Amino acid sequence: MDLNLHPRKETARYREIRDLLQGNTIVVCMGNRLTLAGFGMSMPIWSRVIAAVTTADEALEVVREHRPDLFFATEDLEQGYGIDLV
Known part of the structure; x- marks a missing residue:
């Protein structure tokens, strides 16, 4: 697995996800x-997360x-x- 925590450029996939999430809010x-921390800090999700909870x-x-x-x-x-919340 190639793990690159600091990409030097935006990939096409990153831009696509960023554009899809534009203007949306997320609760995790x-x-x-x-x-929870890893998911919430994922790029480009982190800028859209408005709450992260555990219960x-x-x-x-x-x-x-x-x-x-x-x-x-x-x-x-x-x-x-989690299934009870759906």
Whole structure:
């Protein structure tokens, strides 16, 4: 695997994703904090994430408050289950 954390130029795929997410907001709910941090900091997603939480109750609260365009969740959360949020 070629891991390049600091790309020197934008790739066509990066530009495509950036353009698709333009103007959209994202809420992320994941039970594993390392996975949550990695996902939330992914380029170009990070600039669109408005909340990142680890429990079902937190997810419901921020979704009701912010009304995001996209919501990502894992099945196992610190408390609750991601499938219950769908």
